[in-house]
Amino acid sequence: MANILVVDDELGIRDLLSEILNDEGHSVDLAENAMQARNARQSSNYDLVLLDIWMPDTDGVSLLKEWAMAGTLSMPVIMMSGHATIDTAVEATRIGAISFLEKPIAMQKLLKAVEQGLARSSGAQQAASAPAHVPAGLPSGVVAMGNGAQSVVHAIEIAEQLPVSHQGFNLDRPLREARDGFEKAYFEFHLAREGGSMTRVAEKTGLERTHLYRKLRQLGVDLGRNKRNG
Structure with missing residues (x-):
């Protein structure tokens, strides 16, 4: 409990x-x-x-x-x-x-x-109750980084869950463009995997269908192409 x-x-x-x-x-x-x-x-x-x-x-x-x-x-x-x-x-x-x-x-x-x-x-x-241990190859300062280090590790974990083809984003651009590029790739991946089924993609991504449709139009995702590929 x-x-x-x-x-x-x-x-x-x-x-x-x-x-x-x-x-x-x-x-x-x-x-x-x-x-x-x-x-x-x-x-x-x-x-x-x-x-x-x-x-x-x-x-x-x-x-x-x-x-x-x-x-x-x-x-x-x-x-x-x-x-x-x-x-x-x-x-x-x-x-x-x-x-x-x-x-x-x-x-x-x-x-x-x-x-x-x-x-x-x-x-x-x-x-917290165990002695501090530094993995081989890592600088000792990592142990004292606290939440900052945890955030970096968390970001790496999220990145590792992405398909390999989606990890090579061009990050040398404005944040909004980079974010839109990631979101477009994210939704295209799920559309392709679910054969273009908006119902299944909505369930997978946790979005309402109306919100999902609006988001896809905003990002310029070609729904027809994803259905054909599916």
């Missing part, structure tokens, strides 16, 4: 996540804004925090940064949002968030993210 803090200004989301996580045997505390989250963090130690990005007082990314700067970001944090941009998700990961869930949150994705977060929390606790 783990102690989990859920921070979200929507009552329905808090109740739903609490019910699911309680059913999994976890102890769950709830906060509806950043102030309540701060108070909860000061009074309890958590194994994991589910943190909404858009809140009425202080947004989740700012709260995450506040914890990181204060040295109290000792637990894995999973960000949640229904309107966040890729830039926001990247910034949260850079600060120290381990994952990002897009609303509406599917139960399977929630449980998988929580399982991975708790595994990382357990691993961090074991590492």
Whole structure:
């Protein structure tokens, strides 16, 4: 059983996540804004925090940064949002968030993210109690890099999950162009793999069909070509 803090200004989301996580045997505390989250963090130690990005007082990314700067970001944090941009998700990961869930949150994705977060929390606790060890070939400074090193490793893990043909992006260009290029390749890959089925691609990518259609048109993805290839 783990102690989990859920921070979200929507009552329905808090109740739903609490019910699911309680059913999994976890102890769950709830906060509806950043102030309540701060108070909860000061009074309890958590194994994991589910943190909404858009809140009425202080947004989740700012709260995450506040914890990181204060040295109290000792637990894995999973960000949640229904309107966040890729830039926001990247910034949260850079600060120290381990994952990002897009609303509406599917139960399977929630449980998988929580399982991975708790595994990382357990691993961090074991590492903290063990003597520092530097793998052969790495400079000793890596041990002291903390969240920064973890963010780099996380980025490498994401890159390694991409198809080999999609890892050679030209990064020497403006961020927006690089991001659009990645997104276009990402969706073209899934369209080709699913034979052009928008239903299956929507399920795979976690997007609503209407949002998916709009995104593909925006990126200039040729749906007809992907269906023919499929």
